[in-house]
Amino acid sequence: MAEASETLEIEPLRPLEGPDGTLRGSNQASLRAHNERAVLSLIRRHGALAKSEIARLSGLSPQTASVIMRQLERDGLVLSGEPRRGRVGQPSVPMRLDPDGAFSLGLKLGRRTSEMVLMDFVGQVRESRAILYRYPRRDDILRFVSEAAHDLRATLPPALRRRIAGLGVGLPFELWSWVEANGAPLEELDAWRDLDAAAEIAALTGESVFLANDVTAACGAEQAFGRQPSADYVYFFVGAFVGGGIVIDGSLVAGRLGNAGALGSMPVAGPKGQGRVQLIHAASIHVLERMVEDEGGEGVDLWRRDADWTGLGAALDRWIATAAQGLAEAITSATAVYDFEDAVIDGSFPAGVRSRLVAAVREALAGMERRGLSPVGVREGTIGRSAREVGSASLPFFAKFLLDHRVLLTERG
Structure with a gap:
């Protein structure tokens, strides 16, 4: 862990170019970013891969795969594992995602509870904060968001705080609907109707905000980490x-x-x-x-x-x-x-x-x-009870580092 922290003090977080998950650019920088995302996505899916396996699965040449892996290792996004010796040739070295390579905040804003989590690059929730209520008062929840983001950032050493990629927010579409079922006063839910949630949360937290429907985010968590x-x-x-x-x-x-x-x-x-x-x-x-x-x-x-x-x-x-x-x-x-x-x-x-x-x-x-x-x-x-929070926290990772994301999201901040 100490070595990772020393590296992070030298290397700032370098989000890969292109936020749309397809990166079909024609220039060299877009192609490089696409290939880096492809490699990170393969490692995420398989857990650990040697460079030869990465080249085979991605269709990249062994030389290109090696260059990409060296860059990702310098960026602090991947770690080398213990060499695996085969019958012939040089031992292969499996590469895996560095849990400290990137972090994200994930907020589930719900009709009975709101929760914010701090998640690492391999999908493990490090810390969380929650609030319970009878119905969602706008001012109370926005205050909770500001305080929770501050508290969760403070749980990381200063060098690792620079590795937070953003804040993903999962909330129900039309939170103000079904008033009779929610049991809330009409005026309390109406306060959400004209709120630009992404812009408001970005202003409160200073983070880039990525927005998705809460249950779509939960489904994304099941698909990505389940x-x-x-x-x-x-x-x-x-x-x-x-x-x-x-x-x-x-x-x-x-x-x-x-x-x-x-x-x-x-x-x-x-x-x-x-x-x-x-x-x-x-x-x-x-x-x-x-x-x-x-x-x-x-x-x-x-x-x-x-x-x-x-x-x-x-x-x-x-x-x-x-x-x-x-x-x-x-x-x-x-x-x-x-x-x-x-x-x-x-x-x-x-x-x-x-x-x-x-x-x-x-x-x-x-x-x-x-x-x-x-x-x-x-x-x-x-995934269980935390599926919406985990899915929300995955939004910045998929927007900035990985390929296989299909959630419609918006970035603000």
């Missing part, structure tokens, strides 16, 4: 409101307006004969909050990180049954549009609740009319 075997899946994140994302052929599909996978708005059968409702009214945690409060409990306690939900009893059983039915209907509808191999379900709940919900969805799906539709598996997400 362990899903499929390259084609529809993704559900069950938060205060349920939302979704789409992965096709290994790429996160953001859509024409960045709102692809708005599965919370999908019509499903409502509980207790309510007719057709949107999925957010059947499979969101705010539904469970109401059930808990109707029984005299504190719904806000569901959002505490140490809450295990084991004492919820019959309310949790009813909610799982209702949510599973709605999710199974939404999965069936989604597979009528595209033949997804899997549906992946994650959320802001304990892992044991996620397992129960996934099992209930499988059971509900088995009882549905699916003639003419391809089979679809139902799997648990692998």
Whole structure:
């Protein structure tokens, strides 16, 4: 660690040219940046690669691959591993991403909680700060953002603070919508309607800000850092409101307006004969909050990180049954549009609740009319409660260093 810090004092963070992830420039600098991004993306995907493997997988010549690796090592973005000896020839040296090579801040701005994390270059959350509330007051949250960014930067040594690549923000589109479900005063949510969140947060923190839908960011985290075997899946994140994302052929599909996978708005059968409702009214945690409060409990306690939900009893059983039915209907509808191999379900709940919900969805799906539709598996997400924060924190990395990013994002600051 000491050697890395000494290097960082000499070498400032050098974001690779081009923010769009394609870098189809014709000049030499654009080509070099594209090749550097390609190499970093390969190492991220495989964990560690020798220069010969990098050349083979990237299509670069061995000489070009070596030149790029030397530059990335000088930049402090990669580290040499222990030599691996084969039967003949010189030992190969695997290269891996340096966890201290770059850092990012990731903010999830939600309807019940907001959290900011400090994440390193290999996707590990180093520190986090969180705030819990009944509804999102604009001034309170912006104050939290300013203080949390300052606190998280201070956890790094001064030399490593220069390695922060930016701040990714995941927030629901139309945070002010569904007032009746959110339980907030109309004027409090209306305060978000005309806010330029990226510009405001950039001014508060002094960081370059990258913005995405919160659940699209969660889906991006599953694709980038998760362990899903499929390259084609529809993704559900069950938060205060349920939302979704789409992965096709290994790429996160953001859509024409960045709102692809708005599965919370999908019509499903409502509980207790309510007719057709949107999925957010059947499979969101705010539904469970109401059930808990109707029984005299504190719904806000569901959002505490140490809450295990084991004492919820019959309310949790009813909610799982209702949510599973709605999710199974939404999965069936989604597979009528595209033949997804899997549906992946994650959320802001304990892992044991996620397992129960996934099992209930499988059971509900088995009882549905699916003639003419391809089979679809139902799997648990692998990131968990922090998926939105991790996905948000990955936005600066993909914007500045890597190739395989498909989230529609905006940079300000």
